[in-house]
Amino acid sequence: MLDPxxxxxxxxxxxxxxxFIDNGPVALGRNVYMGPRSMIITAKHSIGGPEMRAGKGGPEPVVVGDGTWIGAGAIILPGLNVGAGCIIAAGAVVTKDCEAxxxxxxxxxxxxxxxxxEAAT
Structure with missing residues (x-):
């Protein structure tokens, strides 16, 4: 459950x-739109030994800049910054910071x- x-x-x-917004620090700027079933994940784990591969972990913050549109089913992984004015296409998996x-x-x-x-016509 998300800590408000x-x-x-x-x-x-x-x-x-x-x-879905994971339980961890998440900051959404002004006018951010998130499509259906899009996700922001904050939980990150190190690789553990063979007895338990999900090693020690914790939340890493995600920041989404003003005006960004996150398409349906897109996933943003832990510790990333998505710059202002971005479009994250439906189904995309964001693994690195996105420039504005x-x-x-x-x-x-x-x-x-x-x-x-650009603006839609």
Whole structure:
């Protein structure tokens, strides 16, 4: 269960159905939209011995910048920063920080193109 003090959301955020936000420090900027079944994971574990591979762990913070849109089923992994104005494509798995104003897609997610200044028509 999410500790309410571990999540900060700025004005205008929208969380669609079945969004999962792990129990750990998560900061969502202004106007962040999260599509259905998208996830932000904060729990991280080291690799343990053969008797228990999920070794010692703990939460690592995730920060999502203003105006970012996280598509349906996308996953953002622990300890990452997603820059302002990004689009994370549906089904993408974000394994590294995302620079601002980029469209990130794939598994693992990579920057596909710039979206600086674009608006839908």
């Amino acid at each position: 003090s571990a999540l900060t959301m700025q004005e205008g955020c929208y969380l669609n159905r079945e969004v 104003n980029g469209l990130y897609a794939g598994v693992p997610a990579r920057r596909v193109r710039d979206v600086d200044g």
